[in-house]
Amino acid sequence: MMKRVVRLISGLNRRMMKLLFALALIAYIACKYTNLDCFDIVVSPLREKIRDLEQSFSQKYPPVKFLSEKDRKRILITGGAGFVGSHLTDKLMMDGHEVTVVDNFFTGRKRNVEHWIGHENFELINHDVVEPLYIEVDQIYHLASPASPPNYMYNPIKTLKTNTIGTLNMLGLAKRVGARLLLASTSEVYGDPEVHPQNEEYWGHVNPIGPRACYDEGKRVAETMCYAYMKQEGVEVRVARIFNTFGSRMHMNDGRVVSNFILQALQGEPLTVYGTGSQTRAFQYVSDLVNGLVLLMNSNISSPVNLGNPEEHTILEFARLIKSLVGKGCIQFLSEAQDDPQRRRPDIRKARMMLGWEPVVPLEEGLNKTIQYFSRELEHQANNQYIPKPKAARMKKGRPRHN
Numbered sequence: 377m378m379k380r381v382v383r384l385i386s387g388l389n390r391r392m393m394k395l396l397f398a399l400a401l402i403a404y405i406a407c408k409y410t411n412l413d414c415f416d417i418v419v420s421p422l423r424e425k426i427r428d429l430e431q432s433f434s435q436k437y438p439p440v441k442f443l444s445e446k447d448r449k450r451i452l453i454t455g456g457a458g459f460v461g462s463h464l465t466d467k468l469m470m471d472g473h474e475v476t477v478v479d480n481f482f483t484g485r486k487r488n489v490e491h492w493i494g495h496e497n498f499e500l501i502n503h504d505v506v507e508p509l510y511i512e513v514d515q516i517y518h519l520a521s522p523a524s525p526p527n528y529m530y531n532p533i534k535t536l537k538t539n540t541i542g543t544l545n546m547l548g549l550a551k552r553v554g555a556r557l558l559l560a561s562t563s564e565v566y567g568d569p570e571v572h573p574q575n576e577e578y579w580g581h582v583n584p585i586g587p588r589a590c591y592d593e594g595k596r597v598a599e600t601m602c603y604a605y606m607k608q609e610g611v612e613v614r615v616a617r618i619f620n621t622f623g624s625r626m627h628m629n630d631g632r633v634v635s636n637f638i639l640q641a642l643q644g645e646p647l648t649v650y651g652t653g654s655q656t657r658a659f660q661y662v663s664d665l666v667n668g669l670v671l672l673m674n675s676n677i678s679s680p681v682n683l684g685n686p687e688e689h690t691i692l693e694f695a696r697l698i699k700s701l702v703g704k705g706c707i708q709f710l711s712e713a714q715d716d717p718q719r720r721r722p723d724i725r726k727a728r729m730m731l732g733w734e735p736v737v738p739l740e741e742g743l744n745k746t747i748q749y750f751s752r753e754l755e756h757q758a759n760n761q762y763i764p765k766p767k768a769a770r771m772k773k774g775r776p777r778h779n
């Protein structure tokens with residue numbers, strides 16, 4: 377060993393020796409004057425890095441309430457990595473329940489629930505509800521289905537299978553394990569309504585062979601299945617008819633009016649109004665919906681309940697509002713979408729009376745939050761060199777109009 381060191385030193389030439397000596401001297405003087413231990417110079421940053429990492433691990437999850445074994449439920453959310461599903465996951469996790477998310481990631485995204493991955497109360501399963509699922513749970517929130525018109529029309533057969541076979545599978549599971557099932561139904565069961573505002577007694581006006589039928593009729597038959605399982609097999613069911621909803625984690629290019637208009641305004645593109653823009657919608661913020669879903673699940677109301685915000689606007693008014701909130705954009709009129717419902721507004725007297733629920737987030741407040749979310753998403757996408765484009769609906773034939 378000694379011989380090797382001597383050979384190494386003698387191998388160095390004089391100039392190299394001088395250089396090494398000078399460096400050692402400089403390091404020694406620097407340490408003396410800064411009152412630092414040489415060891416500390418190297419080790420302190422490392423120590424800090426380790427401390428940061430340790431802290432990031434211990435603060436990894438949003439705060440979760442402690443629930444006793446008796447109160448803690450095992451909850452399955454199908455479509456739990458989607459827009460609404462992921463917000464519902466957050467609420468139920470923070471309330472202290474055990475949540476299993478099942479998603480096939482057709483429109484859901486892992487990013488929406490990644491902040492729970494690894495938590496002892498959370499499980500994420502990549503599974504398509506069209507296939508049976510065997511799992512022990514107390515409650516099932518059945519949300520799995522594409523919900524934006526361009527997405528559900530993209531593969532109508534798959535949309536039908538998800539809402540029919542998928543719902544049968546989940547009802548079968550509820551029956552086997554004695555779980556309660558909440559179906560995320562939709563205002564689209566009312567079709568292009570002749571009754572306004574729409575109450576739960578109204579049977580709807582749906583074109584059974586139109587482009588929207590895969591979703592509208594799929595959800596209608598899903599409701600039928602729920603009540604057949606309730607009557608024949610005694611399964612406890614809850615049915616929420618969800619009206620237009622918006623908020624963070626919406627897919628920027630899912631083609632819905634909120635995502636299209638915000639994206640277009642932020643990118644300085646014209647806001648595309650289909651038809652004259654006189655058709656109406658009423659928009660609820662996602663946190664209001666999630667509160668309504670949980671209240672309904674834990675209530676004793678087995679008949680359908682509308683969940684939506686009754687503040688109605690024409691689509692043209694809505695385009696103008698988003699344009700003014702973002703501070704840019706102009707309006708462009710395109711051909712109207714086929715079978716587009718002309719007036720929609722929920723009658724929420726039942727939810728008010730029986731659940732004590734009503735929306736509390738004002739439209740502008742919700743929109744500002746969503747605009748902020750979309751701006752951050754755009755930055756994120758730009759860093760990944762991907763520029764999302766708004767998706768178009770299936771149009772009626774005819775020339776687009778411009779103004």
Ligand SMILES: O=c1ccn([C@@H]2O[C@H](COP(=O)(O)OP(=O)(O)O[C@H]3OC[C@@H](O)[C@H](O)[C@H]3O)[C@@H](O)[C@H]2O)c(=O)[nH]1
Nearest residue numbers: 523525562619620632633636648649650655691713716
């Ligand atoms: O760029 C666009 C997008 C949409 N629109 C119009 O805006 C209105 C709303 O369209 P959306 O696509 O957001 O949603 P729709 O109301 O047609 O369907 C929705 O209904 C309730 C939920 O179940 C679903 O989220 C969805 O199916 C429609 O009149 C549509 O024609 C535009 O004018 N421009």
